[in-house]
Amino acid sequence: xxxxxxxxxxxxxxxxxxxxxxxxxxxxxxxxxxxxxxxxxxxxxxxxxxxxxxxxxxxxxxxxxxxxxxxxxxxxxxxxxxxxxxxxxxxxxxxxxxxxxxxxxxxxxxxxxxxxxxxxxxxxxxxxxxxxxxxxxxxxxxxxxxxxxxxxxxxxxxxxxxxxxxxxxxxxxxxxxxxxxxxxxxxxxxxxxxxxxxxxxxxxxxxxxxxxxxxxxxxxxxxxxxxxxxxxxxxxxxxxxxxxxxxxxxxxxxxxxxxxxxxxxxxxxxxxxxxxxxxxxxxxxxxxxxxxxxxxxxxxxxxxxxxxxxxxxxxxxxxxxxxxxxxx
Numbered sequence: 001x002x003x004x005x006x007x008x009x010x011x012x013x014x015x016x017x018x019x020x021x022x023x024x025x026x027x028x029x030x031x032x033x034x035x036x037x038x039x040x041x042x043x044x045x046x047x048x049x050x051x052x053x054x055x056x057x058x059x060x061x062x063x064x065x066x067x068x069x070x071x072x073x074x075x076x077x078x079x080x081x082x083x084x085x086x087x088x089x090x091x092x093x094x095x096x097x098x099x100x101x102x103x104x105x106x107x108x109x110x111x112x113x114x115x116x117x118x119x120x121x122x123x124x125x126x127x128x129x130x131x132x133x134x135x136x137x138x139x140x141x142x143x144x145x146x147x148x149x150x151x152x153x154x155x156x157x158x159x160x161x162x163x164x165x166x167x168x169x170x171x172x173x174x175x176x177x178x179x180x181x182x183x184x185x186x187x188x189x190x191x192x193x194x195x196x197x198x199x200x201x202x203x204x205x206x207x208x209x210x211x212x213x214x215x216x217x218x219x220x221x222x223x224x225x226x227x228x229x230x231x232x233x234x235x236x237x238x239x240x241x242x243x244x245x246x247x248x249x250x251x252x253x254x255x256x257x258x259x260x261x262x263x264x265x266x267x268x269x270x271x272x273x274x275x276x277x278x279x280x281x282x283x284x285x286x287x288x289x290x291x292x293x294x295x296x297x298x299x300x301x302x303x304x305x306x307x308x309x310x311x312x313x314x315x316x317x318x319x320x321x322x323x324x325x326x327x328x
Contacts, residue, residue, distance in 0.1 A: 063228025100190035107183035113176035120169030131159035267299035
C-alpha cells in the first residue's frame with residue numbers, strides 16, 4: 001500500500017488548518033463593540049442663548065475685586081487671628097496680629113523718656129524763675145556796697161544755666177516724642193488690616209505660627225490670607241484668539257456650572273481685558289490645547305445667584321452678531 005505524499009496531501013491540510021485556527025483566534029480576540037445602555041445619563045451640551053449663534057469658552061468665577069492676597073510687613077509669630085473664612089469685613093478691619101512685645105517695650109521706654117523730659121522742663125523752668133527773681137533782687141538794691149559784683153555774676157550764671165537746662169530738656173522731649181511716634185508706627189505694622197471690603201476667602205495661618213515679611217517663598221507657597229468682594233461675583237471667560245473676531249463688545253452671555261448643563265445663568269457684560277494672554281484656566285480635557293492665547297471677557301453674575309463659588313469652573317456661551325454694548 002502506497003502512503004500519501006506529505007508535500008502534496010498532508011502539508012496542504014495542515015496549512016488550511018493553521019489558517020482556520022488563526023482566523024478563529026483573530027475573531028475571538030476582537031473587543032466587544034456591542035452597544036449598551038449607560039448606567040446614568042451623560043452630561044448634555046447646553047443649548048445656551050435660546051439657540052442663538054454663540055461662541056463657547058471656559059470661565060472661572062472670581063470676586064469682582066479680584067482676589068487680594070494678604071501679607072505682612074513684619075516677620076514674627078502670629079498671636080491672634082481676628083477673622084474666619086466666609087466672614088465679611090470692611091476696609092481697615094484687623095485681620096491678624098504679629099507678636100509685638102519688643103515694640104511695646106520700646107514704646108514704653110519712649111513714653112518714660114517723655115515723662116523724664118517733661119520733669120526736666122518743669123525743673124528748669126522753676127530754676128529760671130528763681131534765678132530771675134534773685135537777679136532782679138540784686139539789681140534793685142540801690143547801695144552798690146550791699147551786693148557784691150560776684151554775687152550778681154553768680155546769679156546771672158545761675159539763670160543762664162537754668163535756660164540751658166530748659167533747652168536740653170526740650171530737646172530730650174522732642175527726641176522722646178520722635179521715638180514714641182516711631183514705635184507707635186512700628187506697633188501698628190504688627191496688626192494687619194483688611195486692604196479692601198469683602199469676604200474672607202481663605203485663612204492659612206493660626207496663632208503660634210511664624211509669618212515672614214513679604215509672604216511665603218517657594219513654588220507651592222500659599223498666601224496667609226485671601227480676601228475679595230463677592231457681591232457681586234464676576235466670571236472671567238476665556239475665548240480662543242481665533243474666535244475673538246466673532247465676539248462683539250457687550251454681547252450677552254450665559255454660563256452653566258460644570259456638571260449641570262441644564263442650569264443657565266445669564267450674566268451681564270462688564271469689560272474686555274485689553275491684553276491677549278496665554279491660556280491659564282485649564283479644563284483638564286484630554287483634547288484641550290494649552291499652547292493657545294485667549295481674549296478674556298469679564299461678566300457680572302446676578303446678585304441673587306447663590307449657587308456659584310469663587311474658583312468654580314463654568315461653561316460659557318457668548319452671543320455672536322451685532323450685540324449692543326452695555327454700560328458698566
